[in-house]
Amino acid sequence: MSEPTPAKDNPQPTAPEPSEESVLVRRAQRADLVAYDELIRRYQERIYATIYHMTSNHEDANDLVQDTFIKAYQALKSFTGGSSFYTWIYRIAVNKTINFLKQRKNRSHMSLNDLDFNAENDPDLVALVSDKTPRRDAGLAELQNKLNEALLKLSEPHRLVVTLHDVQGLAHDEIAAIMDCNIGTVRSRLFYARQQLQALLADYLK
């Protein structure tokens, strides 16, 4: 298994310069909200995306991303720099989301975001909808619905690995650091999750 393809397929930028980041963190630790605002702006899209892909619900993701940054601010004094701030805040977001999903359990309902304009022009997606899918009438919206339903059927750790690797483009070692497990576990979870998804979405992948 390889690392995710970086350049154009990876929608997430890499983590910023550590020194620049650590200056902002130190300022935020001294209750400088301007610095913390800068840190939020750097990571909000990635944190939101992770939570959104885990919950398939925009409102829940909005609440959780806010709670994540507030909790991180409260706990900022305990951040010693043992890991990058990026990994640390991801961990908070992931723990918060998994706790939320455990409590929500069978009460999940989807509130999906709209697809952006580029989706209709993405050659891979166009091919999936028109050429390779036996159900040629399936539009992107239906495909989006089915994909989210299938993702919600995975267990939280499996969904998280697929989200971080195949959707967000994080490397195995980064995922291992976020999930606090070894790379082998990440790989096996990814393999199992993909197998499950492949079975659940077989009609759309032939």
Next chain:
Amino acid sequence: MKADQEFEALRRLLKLKRHEQPPPRFFNELSGEIIARLRAGSIEDRREPMDRVQWESPLLARIIDLFQTKPVFAGVFGAAMCGLLLAGVLYSQKIDSRPPTLTGLAGPTVAEATDTQTSAFVGTTGLDGKPGTVTNSIFDLLQPTVPRNVAWPAEKK
């Protein structure tokens, strides 16, 4: 590599997730909302009790989490606590069935000793030297001073 080829179609389908975007201006306003929440009032008071537990006592948070995910553990824990409480109540009733009595220096008689099941100190001999008597206090073990008649030598005239 082989695994990636195996899941190539799936990976292409998953790319659809990257095109899901929140409403316009969502990210422009998000940080402002968070900072406003941070500025408003005492953050400490706004924390949820579970959040506080999680940060201040991770072990307790794990136990609570275990109870939430597997309620059977909560049931077993509750039953164990009830059992302990019941055992404690029964034990304390047994201990306190008769309060210890204060007796004189001579201590209780043998007859009393047979009644007094809960005496704190049971010796083989009592203060009066009789075997089998019971003492109730550590002070009972002190030997009483017995006055003696002393004959002083007569003065020589």
